[in-house]
Amino acid sequence: xxxxxxxxxxxxxxSGTSVKIECRSLDFQATTMFWYRQFPKQSLMLMATSNEGSxxxxxQGVEKDKFLINHASLTLSxxxxxxxxxxxxxFYICSASxxxxxxxxxxxxxxxxxxxxxx
Amino acid sequence: xxxxxxxxSMDSYEGQEVNITCSHNNIAxxxxxxxxxxxxxxxxxxxxxxxxxKVTNEVASLFIPADRKSSTLSLPRVSLSDTAVYYCLVGDxxxxxxxxxxxxxxxx
Numbered sequence: 001x002x003x004x005x006x007x008x009x010x011x012x013x014x015s016g017t018s019v020k021i022e023c024r025s026l027d028f029q030a031t032t033m034f035w036y037r038q039f040p041k042q043s044l045m046l047m048a049t050s051n052e053g054s055x056x057x058x059x060q061g062v063e064k065d066k067f068l069i070n071h072a073s074l075t076l077s078x079x080x081x082x083x084x085x086x087x088x089x090x091f092y093i094c095s096a097s098x099x100x101x102x103x104x105x106x107x108x109x110x111x112x113x114x115x116x117x118x119x
Numbered sequence: 120x121x122x123x124x125x126x127x128s129m130d131s132y133e134g135q136e137v138n139i140t141c142s143h144n145n146i147a148x149x150x151x152x153x154x155x156x157x158x159x160x161x162x163x164x165x166x167x168x169x170x171x172x173k174v175t176n177e178v179a180s181l182f183i184p185a186d187r188k189s190s191t192l193s194l195p196r197v198s199l200s201d202t203a204v205y206y207c208l209v210g211d212x213x214x215x216x217x218x219x220x221x222x223x224x225x226x227x
Contacts (some may be wrong), residue, residue: 106151110162
């Protein structure tokens with residue numbers, strides 16, 4: 001259990017276009033989803049936290065108008081990189097946390113990641 | 120906020136037991152300790168989670184002393200496929216800290 005998917009797994013786009021990345025929890029309902037970006041040989045950097053039906057909370061330094069997050073349901077969150085530029089090229093990873101209860105604590109389960117290359 | 124510290128890298132021979140320690144001196148009462156494994160170009164994979172004492176599952180053990188200011192991930196009899204980066208995460212969903220990761224290289 002606790003499977004998280006991301007789509008697409010990789011995307012190449014031209015500078016100035018927008019790219020949408022989907023994150024789905026496949027076998028559980030996720031109260032909270034997180035979006036990260038990761039540069040080569042570095043740790044994950046939290047971008048934003050999204051709760052279903054609420055506005056996302058962005059980390060300091062992350063432009064909310066540039067990285068639009070929508071958490072439409074308990075199993076789906078989307079990240080849209082608007083007007084992408086080459087410096088937005090990175091590895092984007094989402095995670096989803098299941099409701100605590102029983103044997104489950106508040107644990108983040110990660111998607112496989114999306115590689116974005118902006119030309 | 121419980122900032123974490125891990126060794127940057129470790130090497131081990133195949134078949135050895137590997138222990139990776141994470142320091143988190145400012146851990147809060149509500150914080151859990153979670154370990155993840157990450158391969159290149161993949162998302163982190165959950166390994167184990169604990170709050171105190173010892174937790175064991177089919178792939179690893181997690182040792183947490185009484186003061187909870189550190190934790191040790193123990194991987195029994197590592198193989199080449201265990202070469203990866205290992206992260207400890209400390210906190211709860213409201214506030215957490217992702218460590219810098221330990222790059223483990225398993226040598227034949």
